Amino acid sequence: MRVALMVTCINDALFPDVGRAVVVLLRRLGVDVEFPQQQTCCGQPMVNTGYLDEAMPLVRNFVGAFAGYDAVVTPSGSCAGCARHQHALVARRAGDADLVTAVTDTSCKVYELSEFLVDVLGVTDVGAYFPHxxxxxxxxxxxxxxxxxxxxxxxxxxxxxxxxxxxxxxxxxxxxxxxxxxxxxxxxxxxxxxxxxxxxxxxxxxxxxxxxxxxxxxxxxxxxxxxxxxxxxxxxxxxxxxxxxxxxxx
The missing domain is CATH 3.40.50 (Rossmann fold)
Structure with missing residues (x-):
């Protein structure tokens, strides 16, 4: 299984330890996660405020960056939600059949971290120790x-x-x-x-x-x-x- 990390803007800029934690965790569970260098913002800030046209280049970049992966894992419910549900709105507005197809193929492979662990890997005990x-x-x-x-x-x-x-x-x-x-x-x-x-x-x-x-x-x-x-x-x-x-x- 080819798995990619979608790190998100806020983690990349302000909380890099979160992205590192995802990599550490998945590798401990036997998943060789990759980090596509092409990834940028998923476009959520623009979509949420109604700027769908401005989000189109970001959606195009997203499907290009994560093409070919079996799963895209992200430590963010909001960004996963954007990719899974809102990218389709942007693609349809663009009137580009190829983009609609690419979004359809990619969005269903995006998982919030807990979804990937429980639903795809089938684990709840990941070996964590957190005495707090x-x-x-x-x-x-x-x-x-x-x-x-x-x-x-x-x-x-x-x-x-x-x-x-x-x-x-x-x-x-x-x-x-x-x-x-x-x-x-x-x-x-x-x-x-x-x-x-x-x-x-x-x-x-x-x-x-x-x-x-x-x-x-x-x-x-x-x-x-x-x-x-x-x-x-x-x-x-x-x-x-x-x-x-x-x-x-x-």
């Missing part, structure tokens, strides 16, 4: 667009040493929403503050999610509140072992 009290936030796109369900929770529950605490109102949006946070800052902060309050109520040491963007938003609020709660991406938790704990990867 954790609460999990199911991000909007992974929850509603992809329907990942309890896959991330099953992976976390199988990690040795990890205590999973229930997050009140877990399915509520954190308020980030990409450009929504920029265009509607007051509403965004209010929603994020509710999420931070619920996180603190769990008594957990660590907030885990499958999207770095949501962790950035809620993590910023938790930091300003001096809560002591850290934010860690799901991939980093699952890549952590007794021999290579998460802290030593920083």
């Amino acid at each position: 009290e954790v609460t999990y936030h199911p991000t909007c796109h992974s929850l509603r667009m992809l329907g990942v369900g309890d896959r991330p929770r099953r992976l976390l529950q199988a990690a040795r040493g990890l205590t999973l605490r229930e997050l009140p109102e877990a399915e509520q949006c954190c308020g980030f929403g990409g450009t929504f946070a920029v265009k509607n800052p007051d509403t965004s902060v209010a929603m994020g503050s509710d999420k931070a309050r619920h996180v603190r109520a769990t008594g957990a040491e660590v907030l885990v999610a499958g999207d770095s963007s949501c962790l950035t938003h809620v993590g910023g609020l938790l930091s300003r509140q001096r809560s002591g709660v850290r934010t860690v991406h799901l991939a980093e938790v699952l890549a952590s072992t007794e021999d290579v704990p998460w802290r030593s990867q920083r």
Whole structure:
């Protein structure tokens, strides 16, 4: 199986350890993951704000970069959702039959990390060791667009040493929403503050999610509140072992 890593813009620019964690994890599970150098943004920021024409070059590049792979794995529910569902909108608008075909062939092979682990590899115990009290936030796109369900929770529950605490109102949006946070800052902060309050109520040491963007938003609020709660991406938790704990990867 030829597997590619779709690292996403935010991880490439701000959180490279997340991408590294995916590679470490998949290689530990016997998957020789590749990193196509041609990849750039998936086009989600443009699509979400209605700029479909501006997203067309990025969609064309995406299908070219990931052509020929059996699976494309990404540590992001939002970017996986864009590739799986929104690229088709852009391709149809372009009126290009070849692009429509290429998108159809590629989009069905894109998996959010927990989907790939549970559904494709058939594992929930990935050998992780993470001796911390954790609460999990199911991000909007992974929850509603992809329907990942309890896959991330099953992976976390199988990690040795990890205590999973229930997050009140877990399915509520954190308020980030990409450009929504920029265009509607007051509403965004209010929603994020509710999420931070619920996180603190769990008594957990660590907030885990499958999207770095949501962790950035809620993590910023938790930091300003001096809560002591850290934010860690799901991939980093699952890549952590007794021999290579998460802290030593920083």
